[in-house]
Ligand SMILES: [Fe+2]
């Protein structure tokens with residue numbers, strides 16, 4: 001289902017496994033931002049008819065946020081400040097202006113963020129099994145939902161303009177491949 005052109009760098013997994021507390025705080029912020037992003041998409045004219053679907057995604061992301069906060073609390077990890085992601089900001093910097101173009105680009109960026117999350121949650125679900133079974137189950141439980149968000153955002157973009165979405169997807173898949181190769185020593189999801 002996922003179309004990525006570049007593998008997740010080999011140093012990502014050992015980096016996050018070595019600092020699960022930092023990963024969880026970053027993950028909490030990712031879910032918080034995913035909820036607000038779903039609501040932000042409702043500003044586009046082309047998505048007015050999808051407002052209830054977007055609300056449903058926002059509610060689901062908020063529930064994920066609550067789940068991560070619950071994990072933080074049980075593990076005595078304080079909720080603290082988020083790390084800035086140069087991968088996310090690199091994608092978002094390329095969102096064009098103008099209602100329709102902006103909506104399509106924004107949806108594609110959201111789809112790629114959801115897709116990369118889905119991919120990374122899948123890796124964590126497997127790799128954490130022996131180290132931290134509770135966390136492994138937690139990540140396994142999120143894979144389907146984030147995969148659905150990836151597909152929903154992509155389908156929403158295609159419903160606005162399929163040809164333009166496919167054309168921009170080419171651009172964004174190359175951009176993702178370039179950005180993901182940039183070194184990042186911080187133990188964060190993206
Ligand atoms: Fe989520």
Ligand SMILES: [Fe+2]
Pocket residue numbers: 034061114145146149
């Ligand atoms: Fe999501």
